[in-house]
Amino acid sequence: MTTIQDVAKAAGVSPMTVSNVINNHPNVRPSTRERVLEAMTRLDYRINVAARNLAKGRTGTIGLAVPEVNSPYYGRLAAGIIAAAERRKLRVSIEQTASRENELDALSLSRNRLYDGLILSAAGMGQADAERLRVDHPLVVLGDRIFGGPVDHVAMPNLEASRAAVGHLIERGCRRIAMLCGAVDEVDTSSLRLTGYQQALREADLAPDPALIQRVDRFGMREGARSAREMAASGLDFDGVFCVTDSLAMGVLRGLADVGVRVPEQVKVIGFDNVTESEFFIPSLSTVDPDHDGMAERAVDLLIRLIERTGPPAVHEELVGGFSVVVRESTGG
Amino acid sequence: MTTIQDVAKAAGVSPMTVSNVINNHPNVRPSTRERVLEAMTRLDYRINVAARNLAKGRTGTIGLAVPEVNSPYYGRLAAGIIAAAERRKLRVSIEQTASRENELDALSLSRNRLYDGLILSAAGMGQADAERLRVDHPLVVLGDRIFGGPVDHVAMPNLEASRAAVGHLIERGCRRIAMLCGAVDEVDTSSLRLTGYQQALREADLAPDPALIQRVDRFGMREGARSAREMAASGLDFDGVFCVTDSLAMGVLRGLADVGVRVPEQVKVIGFDNVTESEFFIPSLSTVDPDHDGMAERAVDLLIRLIERTGPPAVHEELVGGFSVVVRESTGG
DNA sequence: TTGTAAGCGTTATCAT
């Protein structure tokens, strides 16, 4: 392995001059630069990033920790973060956490200075873990399960957007609206969206019915399909479904098709996330678009501010993104 | 920032002993270990990975470079690689390449020892870039555009699987089978799958018709939908469609629905990849399952062999994965 | 079982 020393020797200069050439420092005479570059190519020199990181204390890379890489939602999120980071000359490295354990692990990884900062999309952690987020390195949390924590935070407009989504179903004539959500044990995505659902019903003077609230333990298409079939089989009376994710909603569309229920004629369905697939599903899926790109942009901005801050810690920001309701075939759009 | 030195001082031992504790070396007296651990928690010590990497010359992390993170196919692939690596106690860090330029960049990144090795899923590079793959660090290429290159290589069973897919359409009674593929400029995924398509037609004594070959410039659902609508509008006579990816095929299902063509009654459709969504699409999509997990496993195995090899370079392996045809509603299954 | 010394490859700082 050839090092800066080897190049320096070959070019007849000091290692420092080679370093200056590598980093495009201005004070290098063109002829010197030439000689160094020539030596670098001749020796097939490659910089050792670990050494540079150690010396600089910076890596130029931010980490993005997501629960699952093979998911339309987190894929979309990652794409947004990468685009936003790229504009700011930062690389992004994605890690899959998959569990609360690993989410906590991811925290210490960045603390370890492998990355300049970390964007953590937390699904497994809850309010109880909030204190673990009090770290002394740049961290931005993307998600909904932790509020008032000691950390910068970009959240979805869960409550308002859900209210709007359910409001849309009501406008379209639904009166018995089911909701598919996760366990609601504490303040999390599902509970916020459930509250939005309840508010929308109340505003329209519709009686809430606990039988209409369906729980799922995962947010994939499989679970949505199963739930829909069960609801139909149980004879439950419903004319609309609001799902906490698009994957769930597409599963519901599939499940309803399996049992011969027509969408949107008999039942209208709306999801949340506006993943790429929803536009092309049959029927195409109405949904809430949470402005992923805006949220990604803000998360990266917050992180960069933290990375570049010197001096006293700033107050922690909590931002909530914007949203819009996208009307498609599944609600008769 | 607290270092090993600080911990050593606080625990009244040498830095080396702290290092031994961190790395679970056996020769540390329990009482000493206790004292060190206590000091570590008290001082909130976090190891500096950059320093460790530099000293060790290893990172314990492999890189995975994919063209696009927000795609069902690459998401599936990434999930497989992560699972395979995890079993071998390796971390995976994902990078989005997006272009041939970045694919070449990714090569030098790993060469730079940020990762112990790199798995490169190359879409933009072609045979002409093969020589660039002659690198002196562990590299495994996943893909189809480079053969006989100076590199370990795990490829899809493109030709055979395509022949089987088209054979399935023929069995189901299709006689005028369209194919959606990318530009076929050199040996790549599309051209291999096209050859499989042609072989299947020939075996069944069906006349090939150039009008049935449709080109797309990207492999997303949008392109599939557009193509399908155009084919239908142009009055082209076809009763089957073979698509080089599932995304494309789901787009075709959507496009055919748009113009009122019934699947599978009037036209049968089959894709390639078996992404999660195909099972739940309406109609569910018949497709080729290329044994992603097996390929991921082998790629990781090859990479580990390279990482751990000392001595003379081995001969380069070229593996081709297995496959199966998954029959679903879109072909009347 | 523990400690000492040297070095991993780079960059910051300060001279020249």
Added chain:
DNA sequence: ATGATAACGCTTACAA
């Protein structure tokens, strides 16, 4: 414009 020196924080090899 270029170079000498001292870090950066850890581990390997060897000594005690």
